[in-house]
Amino acid sequence: MKLRTIKDVDLKGKTTIVRVDYNVPMEGSIITDDTRIRESIPTINYLLGNGAKVILMSHLGRPKNGPEDDLRLNPVADKLSQIIGKPVIKVDDCVGPEVEHAVKALQSGQILMLENTRFHKEEEANDPEFAKKLASYADIFVSDGFGTVHRAHASTEGIAHHIPAYAGLLVEKEINALSPLLGTVEHPFVVLLGGAKIDTKIGVIKTYIKKANTILLGGGLANTFVYARGFDVGESLCEKDKMELAQELMIEAQENNCKLVTPGGAIVADEIGDDVITADMEITGVEGNMQMLDIGEKSTDKYIEILKGAKTIIWNGPVGLYEKEPFEKGTKRIAQALAKVEGKTYLGGGDTLDALKKFNIDPKSFTHVSTGGGAMLEFLEGIALPGIKVLEA
Ligand code: ADP
Ligand code: MG
Numbered sequence: 001m002k003l004r005t006i007k008d009v010d011l012k013g014k015t016t017i018v019r020v021d022y023n024v025p026m027e028g029s030i031i032t033d034d035t036r037i038r039e040s041i042p043t044i045n046y047l048l049g050n051g052a053k054v055i056l057m058s059h060l061g062r063p064k065n066g067p068e069d070d071l072r073l074n075p076v077a078d079k080l081s082q083i084i085g086k087p088v089i090k091v092d093d094c095v096g097p098e099v100e101h102a103v104k105a106l107q108s109g110q111i112l113m114l115e116n117t118r119f120h121k122e123e124e125a126n127d128p129e130f131a132k133k134l135a136s137y138a139d140i141f142v143s144d145g146f147g148t149v150h151r152a153h154a155s156t157e158g159i160a161h162h163i164p165a166y167a168g169l170l171v172e173k174e175i176n177a178l179s180p181l182l183g184t185v186e187h188p189f190v191v192l193l194g195g196a197k198i199d200t201k202i203g204v205i206k207t208y209i210k211k212a213n214t215i216l217l218g219g220g221l222a223n224t225f226v227y228a229r230g231f232d233v234g235e236s237l238c239e240k241d242k243m244e245l246a247q248e249l250m251i252e253a254q255e256n257n258c259k260l261v262t263p264g265g266a267i268v269a270d271e272i273g274d275d276v277i278t279a280d281m282e283i284t285g286v287e288g289n290m291q292m293l294d295i296g297e298k299s300t301d302k303y304i305e306i307l308k309g310a311k312t313i314i315w316n317g318p319v320g321l322y323e324k325e326p327f328e329k330g331t332k333r334i335a336q337a338l339a340k341v342e343g344k345t346y347l348g349g350g351d352t353l354d355a356l357k358k359f360n361i362d363p364k365s366f367t368h369v370s371t372g373g374g375a376m377l378e379f380l381e382g383i384a385l386p387g388i389k390v391l392e393a
Contacts, residue, residue: 001179002393003167006043006142012051013108017138018043018168019155019387021145021371022058022076025354029075033357036147037080039371043144043168044084044111054111055103055137056080057094057155058145059118067119077113088113094120094155095133103137117155124153131158144168149387150375160390167391170371175388177368178379181346186311187213190343192303192334194219195317195351198242200374202249203381204316205260209252214259214310216303218295218319218330225250225262226292231283234268234290261306265296267320267327278326294320294327304337313338316349316377322358332359339365348376 006016020040025032040056047054061071077090087110091102094114106112117123122130131154135141141159143149148156149171159165167175189212193201198221208215217225220237227233228246253260262283268290269278280296295303300319307313315338322331332355338345339361347353348370356363363369370376379385 001175001388003172003175003388003391004165004393005167005172006046006169009140009164009166011047011140014051014140015053015055015103015106015138016047016140016142017055017057017134017159018047018142019145019148019159020056020058021147022056022073023060023147024076026075029070031075031079033354034079034083035353036371037076037083039170040080040144040168041084043142043170046169047142048109048111051108052140053106053108055106055114056111057114057117057134059123059148059155060116061118063116063118065121067116071116071119073113073116080111080113084111086111091115095130099137117153123155124151126152126154126158128158128161130154132162135159135162138163141165142168143387143391144170145387146171146174146370147372147375149372150378150383150385152386156387157390165390171388171391174370174372174376175379178346178370178376181312181314181380182382185211186344188310189312190214190216190306190310190314192216192218192307192313192315192319193317194221194319194331195349196220196237198224198239198246201317201377202245203383204377205249206252207381208314209249209256209258209260212258214261214306215253216261216306218263218303219317221317222262222295222319223292225260226283229262232287233292234286234288236286236290236292261303263295263299264302265299266292267294267296267329268292269326272321272324274324274326276326293324295330297329300330300333303334307334307338307343308341310341310343312344312346313341314346314380316347316352316373318351318355322351322355328358331355335359335361346370349373
């Protein structure tokens with residue numbers, strides 16, 4: 001896949017409008033993880049360094065109906081200014097007179113941040129008039145919010161129909177890092193999937209049944225497969241309506257010589273909490289109001305052994321309810337082991353990255369840590385992402 005990037009264009013004196021993904025985790029007005037802001041710096045500095053004016057736009061959270069004060073991007077603008085060491089001009093809307101005025105006054109080397117694009121319902125509706133308005137502020141559109149390129153929204157896709165569109169350095173880096181996984185990779189090839197629900201991961205399971213030697217399942221997602229194998233799952237998170245689908249996937253895996261592995265044991269508890277009584281038991285013993293909230297110790301050992309022998313590994317989704325200490329061990333041990341394996345390791349997903357942070361694991365220990373969750377998974381399924389399609393050379 002060949003993309004047009006900002007390196008292909010003369011930026012001097014141009015006004016650029018850049019879609020970044022500043023949908024950062026916040027507690028009140030405190031940003032708890034600024035990775036996404038830091039990851040946008042190379043592109044912004046490149047644009048400024050080459051004589052362009054920079055307008056930034058992003059969404060934050062899920063505003064329901066118009067502006068919400070706690071979803072304004074002001075804390076993000078402050079944080080960016082602090083990290084990049086330059087002033088960031090912030091306006092209180094993403095379209096309208098205040099924006100027009102600020103754009104007119106913008107000088108080369110300056111950064112202007114627009115307000116949360118999702119304060120307008122036209123953003124997610126990919127309204128052409130709204131996209132055109134955003135486009136009217138700049139000469140060039142730069143797509144750099146990899147976490148949102150799987151969405152056809154006005155600021156990610158629609159805008160590209162009105163002004164020339166180029167990939168920023170982060171989008172370029174992600175596509176270059178993930179593209180090899182679409183072709184032939186070194187085997188053994190192991191995919192580890194956890195997380196809460198299967199519906200968002202079905203596509204990846206289907207894709208990798210045909211490519212991987214082994215798919216290791218954990219988390220709530222594995223419970224549905226355990227149930228589909230005929231076991232009692234007690235009160236565990238389980239999508240019983242997806243049982244047939246899970247059975248089909250297991251058959252498909254067999255036909256394709258792919259081992260679809262479910263945990264043989266689980267950490268169970270009757271309730272979720274920070275200091276609840278837990279037991280590590282075989283799946284066959286689960287019953288009543290027990291909940292399987294992490295994979296068991298022996299399963300963790302087995303998964304780690306398999307991962308150690310792999311040449312290529314993709315990981316998305318914690319294998320347990322890692323937010324609570326009694327159920328963090330499987331995810332923690334697997335993450336620690338993955339940081340040391342010899343094979344190439346590709347990770348992504350909001351909670352997966354959050355788990356790394358929680359366990360103090362350096363993202364540099366892996367081949368690639370994606371800033372996209374859904375975007376990474378859809379890209380790996382081979383789906384043409386709307387926000388990438390508009391950048392293809
Ligand atoms: P990611 O954001 O990395 O793609 P997901 O959003 O799919 O991951 O899933 C993460 C969530 O799954 C976490 O909140 C975690 O607590 C939950 N989870 C994992 N295992 C279980 C389980 N056994 N029971 C209930 N929830 C679980
Ligand atoms: Mg998540």
